[in-house]
Amino acid sequence: MLFAVQMTVNLAPDMDPADRASTIAAEKQYAQQLQHAGEWLHLWRCAGQYSNLSVFDVADNDRLNEVLWALPLFPYMDITVTPLARHPSAIH
Amino acid sequence: MLFAVQMTVNLAPDMDPADRASTIAAEKQYAQQLQHAGEWLHLWRCAGQYSNLSVFDVADNDRLNEVLWALPLFPYMDITVTPLARHPSAIH
Amino acid sequence: MLFAVQMTVNLAPDMDPADRASTIAAEKQYAQQLQHAGEWLHLWRCAGQYSNLSVFDVADNDRLNEVLWALPLFPYMDITVTPLARHPSAIH
Amino acid sequence: MLFAVQMTVNLAPDMDPADRASTIAAEKQYAQQLQHAGEWLHLWRCAGQYSNLSVFDVADNDRLNEVLWALPLFPYMDITVTPLARHPSAIH
Amino acid sequence: MLFAVQMTVNLAPDMDPADRASTIAAEKQYAQQLQHAGEWLHLWRCAGQYSNLSVFDVADNDRLNEVLWALPLFPYMDITVTPLARHPSAIH
Amino acid sequence: MLFAVQMTVNLAPDMDPADRASTIAAEKQYAQQLQHAGEWLHLWRCAGQYSNLSVFDVADNDRLNEVLWALPLFPYMDITVTPLARHPSAIH
């Protein structure tokens, strides 16, 4: 089941640089692992923003919730979730 | 070059049914033609809304503008456009 | 799978009274049928508003989309959809 | 009398971990006690958000106010309250 | 039980003058009857706006809903409802 | 002359407890004194919010400004002011 998720990251400019680096590295590893597993289907940067647009393909709402809460950057993010359905004009 | 586009359709409930049907049919044909051509990469229905989330893959801003203005439903739509860039954590 | 849905109805004051009555009657019948079927779990009036807060229990996003688009009042509604997950403090 | 309440929690990422843990534990205990007592009727997680949608069944506005102000996470929450009434199409 | 209610009236400038006059007259009669009955406790004009701020004293949410839906101007109004509780610093 | 005033209080969760207690106590004393003097006509808690809805009866705009700036919690408040006039349907 597909969900569009927009994540906007708010890191304080005076955040401890080591914390910052390790959190971002953990986020990257986690994002790549979920992409390899097929649950994080698309991941795009919104140009010029500390924000991404993603599409998730998960079993249900509970799994979506679990996946997003486990993001290392979750405590620093504003997140919006839009459930997606098949469009009658889509060819796939 | 990728752009996320959200289109929300506002059709008056008292619109002439024949106009309505022919405009929606033309929109479907146009959307499928652009999908086959590879410029309309993704087309999802936002569940429970007369709204879609799309991703376009076009040569440049001028082509994006041309493609969206030619939508048969364009006069009835609210449209937002977000230019997308490669995300440093994306695996593709 | 649960979804919170808020529906706000906008009927033009000068809508044809017969159309209005038959659309509202059809909406009521449809709402009660889905409640009996177990997919429309809760239906509350937001006090003093032409608006309701509902909870749906459906198989997936596609079914939610199908159910909402079939509402007789759908062309007159503003709808927001919030996917719900199990809360760690819920006792049920 | 029913009220829909949406609570969004804002905890600073650098909050003292012990304070954080004890506040969240107290919140859980309080939420479960009120659910057992029948005043906190529904408690759902908004998927992917540090936010819940709840329905309370309380005697009156004063009791609702008392219950919400006593939430251990109250100082960290944005709260919206919607009084609910019986919907003419509800079957219960 | 007290509720603050803000009502903003939107009448089309080209509304039929007789309809307009009779609807406004019915609204006035209804408002005065509810004031005499003690349920419409306060009624103030927001200066320079076609809007009022009111306080209702009703038995419960269902009665509030019933009273507001019966307003002759209800189909032309935007309404917001705020449940009120006793303030710890109030002297009455 | 009447004014509706909505005050929303934002106290940092880590505010010094003694400062907090003394500021809130001073606010209560001030609010009660103005109520006894007849200038703070109504004071209601917005249920479940750190917010109140008040009605002031003051000589003019300058007095309203003076009264609100002197609130002990003024530096922590978001305030909106709505001048009220007599409503043509009010019976008082």
Added chain:
Amino acid sequence: MLFAVQMTVNLAPDMDPADRASTIAAEKQYAQQLQHAGEWLHLWRCAGQYSNLSVFDVADNDRLNEVLWALPLFPYMDITVTPLARHPSAIH
């Protein structure tokens, strides 16, 4: 007593031209009469908008309400009202 008032005019493009002309002429006459009387202290056009920023000097809220409701363009306007007080740094 001073009030800042912003008025934004919304005239339908297909409004009857004679009605339009006579309403605008009546508005101009009314505005000039109130300026000569000293109650409409300032009247500025917001550049490039069908909107003005005005300052009124009236006896009280009831008079402000009366003056604004009598505007010939009142049914076509969105109006915001801000009560003004003496500023401690003002030299007049």
Added chain:
Amino acid sequence: MLFAVQMTVNLAPDMDPADRASTIAAEKQYAQQLQHAGEWLHLWRCAGQYSNLSVFDVADNDRLNEVLWALPLFPYMDITVTPLARHPSAIH
């Protein structure tokens, strides 16, 4: 003196086609004349929107107001105006 102006055009889908065509043609002629005269410095289409971003170079606020009110599409536009100043890092 420079001003950034964003113009968003709202034409009813059922506008008379001849009116529509002649208004758009007049707008184009007017826009080109002002560009040749040097007052309409930049004119860009916001991609995928019936909206433009423009920069005007005019003598003062009164001239800006005059130029914008004379737009053939003015009655159909939402307009925002931002006065521009020299930026300390600009090289021109």
Added chain:
Amino acid sequence: MLFAVQMTVNLAPDMDPADRASTIAAEKQYAQQLQHAGEWLHLWRCAGQYSNLSVFDVADNDRLNEVLWALPLFPYMDITVTPLARHPSAIH
């Protein structure tokens, strides 16, 4: 050339009292000097808010920018700027 400027001041409640006092004193002196010079034409307090509505009469946009950036409270302010033009119904 006239500009309406609304300034809203946000001072942290825990700002150093001496800094606070000296900044406010500098602001007052600066505001009075510009009023005497004729560039700060009007200065009103928005009643009950830490906000003012001002009208400036300056040579051009660059001068307006220079004047506002030099405000001692500028780093603590939210500012909106509206260029004003002569209103066709103004008598002055």
Added chain:
Amino acid sequence: MLFAVQMTVNLAPDMDPADRASTIAAEKQYAQQLQHAGEWLHLWRCAGQYSNLSVFDVADNDRLNEVLWALPLFPYMDITVTPLARHPSAIH
């Protein structure tokens, strides 16, 4: 390819003055270098705001993203991006 970019800078009033000065100096150098290179086409100050309106001329979305993320003030900015296309009435 052109993009309109609005950047609003939020620097904490209590930021370390040396950090502040060096960040602003680096921003200026970077902005001027990109202007000389032809990618930062226009740079205007929004009068009276810590905000600029810029137009970039870059190869594609990825380059736009790269350029904006490298801004020394990027961690302190709110940024909006609008892709621009050729306007049919533009003479250039």
